[in-house]
Amino acid sequence: MKRCALFLPVIAVLACFGFCFSSCGSSTPSDAAIRKNTTNAARWLKGCSRISWLPRQVSGRYDGASAFDNIHQAAAGYAAKRSSYGTAPGGYVRLNSRMLRAMRDLAKRGYSFRVTSIAGASHSSDSSHYVGVAFDVDTINGQRISYGNPHWRRFLERCRELGATETKGPGDRGHSTHLHAAWPRQYYYQK
Numbered sequence: 001m002k003r004c005a006l007f008l009p010v011i012a013v014l015a016c017f018g019f020c021f022s023s024c025g026s027s028t029p030s031d032a033a034i035r036k037n038t039t040n041a042a043r044w045l046k047g048c049s050r051i052s053w054l055p056r057q058v059s060g061r062y063d064g065a066s067a068f069d070n071i072h073q074a075a076a077g078y079a080a081k082r083s084s085y086g087t088a089p090g091g092y093v094r095l096n097s098r099m100l101r102a103m104r105d106l107a108k109r110g111y112s113f114r115v116t117s118i119a120g121a122s123h124s125s126d127s128s129h130y131v132g133v134a135f136d137v138d139t140i141n142g143q144r145i146s147y148g149n150p151h152w153r154r155f156l157e158r159c160r161e162l163g164a165t166e167t168k169g170p171g172d173r174g175h176s177t178h179l180h181a182a183w184p185r186q187y188y189y190q191k
């Protein structure tokens, strides 16, 4: 009986720990769960015929950090490669899962589009591309981005509905021929 009385508090403490861990786990997704989300979304995107991925930088460079390279790296469960020229810092970054899921939503809504940059290329210093939360698009539904393109405003509006907090397009400096959409930086995961 005495031994039993000793064990009871131990069991109670263990049960309490177990409850705490399981409840914490359910309220805040773990890094592993977020990475799985990212990988699954990237796999879906890689196989989606509505989205094409520029296989080189807009500048013409082939450096293993194109939009095509980045989506394949993310689909394989790896961090995405950044470029190493201009202001680009080099190295690798985990792509943001909300951004990838937003791309999936846009494709499911019927948009076809070409992604020209994710983590690669040289952008303004401190660009959101370098932390894996931004993507650029130069074509929607077969039409290149310009002020007169009938799709870009609604496309960016949908990005904002899906959580993008930084959107640029025709009318914004440096964005007359491409769109830029970025998500909050607290979601980025550095390798």
Ligand SMILES: [Zn+2]
Pocket (backbone or CB within 6 Å): 123, 129, 134, 135, 136, 179, 180, 181
């Ligand atoms: Zn951009």
